[in-house]
Amino acid sequence: MRLNNKTLMPCIAVVGASGMVGRELVALLEKRRFPVSLLLPFASGRARQAIKFRGRSLVVPAVDFQSLTDCDLVFLVSSDAVARRLAPGLARRGVWVIDDSSEFRLDPGVPLIIPEVNAEALSPTKRLIAGPNCTMTGLAVAGWPLHREATVREARIASYQAVSGAGRAALAEFFAQTRRQAANLGFGTDGRAPVGRVPRAIALPKAIAGNVFPQVGRFDADGHSEEELKVAAELRKVWGTPNLRVSVTAVRVPVVRGHALSAWLNLTRPLPVSRARRLLARAPGVELHAGQDYPTPLDTAGCWPVHVGRVRTGVDTRELALWVVSDNLLKGAALNSVQIAEHLLRRGWLKRRSR
Numbered sequence: 001m002r003l004n005n006k007t008l009m010p011c012i013a014v015v016g017a018s019g020m021v022g023r024e025l026v027a028l029l030e031k032r033r034f035p036v037s038l039l040l041p042f043a044s045g046r047a048r049q050a051i052k053f054r055g056r057s058l059v060v061p062a063v064d065f066q067s068l069t070d071c072d073l074v075f076l077v078s079s080d081a082v083a084r085r086l087a088p089g090l091a092r093r094g095v096w097v098i099d100d101s102s103e104f105r106l107d108p109g110v111p112l113i114i115p116e117v118n119a120e121a122l123s124p125t126k127r128l129i130a131g132p133n134c135t136m137t138g139l140a141v142a143g144w145p146l147h148r149e150a151t152v153r154e155a156r157i158a159s160y161q162a163v164s165g166a167g168r169a170a171l172a173e174f175f176a177q178t179r180r181q182a183a184n185l186g187f188g189t190d191g192r193a194p195v196g197r198v199p200r201a202i203a204l205p206k207a208i209a210g211n212v213f214p215q216v217g218r219f220d221a222d223g224h225s226e227e228e229l230k231v232a233a234e235l236r237k238v239w240g241t242p243n244l245r246v247s248v249t250a251v252r253v254p255v256v257r258g259h260a261l262s263a264w265l266n267l268t269r270p271l272p273v274s275r276a277r278r279l280l281a282r283a284p285g286v287e288l289h290a291g292q293d294y295p296t297p298l299d300t301a302g303c304w305p306v307h308v309g310r311v312r313t314g315v316d317t318r319e320l321a322l323w324v325v326s327d328n329l330l331k332g333a334a335l336n337s338v339q340i341a342e343h344l345l346r347r348g349w350l351k352r353r354s355r
């Protein structure tokens with residue numbers, strides 16, 4: 001993975017480097033010894049901020065398109081609007097762009113990549129690459145070996161999604177509400193909020209401390225939330241199964257980090273649990289929990305693999321039920337993007353361009 005000559009190493013920018021995903025991404029570039037000749041972190045410029053990279057403190061200025069065009073790879077970990085503004089122009093100029101927003105994920109001309117599943121969809125001519133929704137990533141990775149063996153025709157999913165999936169502002173709101181709850185301000189001692197004193201929610205649709213609610217994103221006219229629609233559409237695209245039937249209930253839970261989901265996979269033929277466990281045990285990017293052990297967000301936060309437990313038969317032998325937990329900031333975003341970049345590097349497509 002390491003290139004010897006620094007002059008051959010790519011110049012890399014991270015737009016959104018001060019955010020939750022951005023900070024993880026910069027740390028991963030260092031931990032995974034990604035070759036970097038120059039790292040340029042950018043953010044909104046609204047506040048003076050710095051990040052650490054390889055022992056140095058780097059100031060994070062406002063994003064500047066001209067500087068990005070001089071880079072070989074730009075990670076966009078910012079927002080849909082920023083991706084819309086920057087990504088197409090950069091890709092046209094030959095810069096590799098890996099975007100974690102939802103802006104381009106369903107664009108037929110943009111590969112949506114989870115390396116363990118569909119790295120072959122990468123192409124030297126498609127410079128703009130999308131990273132997937134953090135909720136479906138866990139299922140896409142864990143369900144893939146089962147799908148290849150016995151073809152999933154229907155997936156029913158209930159997700160239990162951490163607050164960090166909604167960005168920094170939501171997490172700050174959660175912590176503030178939790179402090180109020182601990183101090184018994186605005187919450188009754190019996191767990192009920194006294195009438196009129198339910199904490200105000202701004203970043204999320206309802207108070208999240210001491211609560212769960214089945215809404216992640218806005219609802220459409222048919223009552224599906226944005227997250228539910230994204231999970232279904234992106235799973236179909238990544239698996240290359242346009243006719244896959246998917247139903248999702250996306251739930252926000254008072255967890256800091258780590259999305260959990262319960263999935264029921266309806267298969268075209270029976271798959272014994274023992275065989276499914278063997279497939280999962282050797283699947284890339286999966287960590288299977290032994291026996292009746294199961295993963296939780298607390299014990300998988302900061303972990304790279306997707307964790308799977310409670311593999312069991314569903315309504316009949318053509319259905320498997322599983323419990324999947326993955327770190328939304330890592331495999332759900334930053335790690336997946338760095339893995340994509342590692343693929344580009346291995347194929348010799350990402351290198352220092354001559355200026």
Ligand SMILES: NC(=O)c1ccc[n+]([C@@H]2O[C@H](COP(=O)([O-])OP(=O)(O)OC[C@H]3O[C@@H](n4cnc5c(N)ncnc54)[C@H](OP(=O)(O)O)[C@@H]3O)[C@@H](O)[C@H]2O)c1
Binds near residue numbers: 018049079102133168
């Ligand atoms: N959180 C997750 O679990 C997750 C999972 C998958 C994908 N994603 C996607 O990853 C992206 C980042 O999410 P996040 O959770 O890290 O959000 P976040 O913590 O709220 O951070 C957002 C970042 O974007 C920067 N930013 C905001 N407006 C900008 C502008 N106009 N120009 C340049 N930079 C700007 C912010 O800079 P300032 O510090 O200056 O405000 C900050 O660095 C989003 O597209 C999100 O949908 C997130």
